[in-house]
Amino acid sequence: MKNLITAGALALVLSTAVSLTLSTSSRAADMAGMYKAGDITIINPWARATPGKPRNGGAYLTIKGGASGDELTGVESDVAKKTQLHGHNNENGVMKMRQVKAITVPAGGMAMLQPGGYHVMLMKLKYALKEGESFPLTLHFAKAGKVTVEVRIMSVGAMNAGKNTGHGKMKMKH
Ligand SMILES: [Cu+2]
Known part of the structure; x- marks a missing residue:
């Protein structure tokens, strides 16, 4: 019985953790697209x-x-x-x-x-x-x-979507 309660409590903690992670990542994602x-x-x-x-x-x-x-x-x-x-x-x-x-x-x-x-x-x-x-x-x-x-x-030479600010004058070598 004690094990069952522990498992239930753990599941609750886990699902809370998961929903917290999800809301954080979707907020960050809104900005990123x-x-x-x-x-x-x-x-x-x-x-x-x-x-x-x-x-x-x-x-x-x-x-x-x-x-x-x-x-x-x-x-x-x-x-x-x-x-x-x-x-x-x-x-x-x-x-x-x-x-x-x-x-x-x-x-x-x-x-x-x-x-x-x-x-x-x-x-x-x-x-x-x-x-x-x-x-x-x-x-x-x-x-x-x-x-x-x-x-x-x-920008023309951008290598990714994020790190574009302040590097406008940087020349990319290929
Ligand atoms: Cu192509």
Whole structure:
């Protein structure tokens, strides 16, 4: 009997801890840009500003899998004539982009779309992407369905969505 009571009390403490963690993280996420759909969470969609005449652009985001995984199967956006999912291939020491059919979101893991890796390719942009602005991007998931997120436009050489302030004049070497 004593064990049962202890277990019950522990469960209560645990669920309180979990709900506290959730409320804290969703508040932080509001600022960063977080979208829940089905079992997955989309974090921080961002893109690089395109200097001069608009051509191609890239958009990046993190997708967190829940209890079950999912698959990102397609993307759509009005800012570009064509939108594709891309990955990189090392061909004789040269990194080349290639189109991929889908990006797996592992259960309990993350799929990262980032510079130098998987990304959303925005082909033939209809207008230049300006730093500080944002645009909608619709993601298609095998299980979670369609999710439209707002992509924040960071600086031309940005490497991620967060650490952009005060580094505007920093040159990125590739
Ligand atoms: Cu690409």
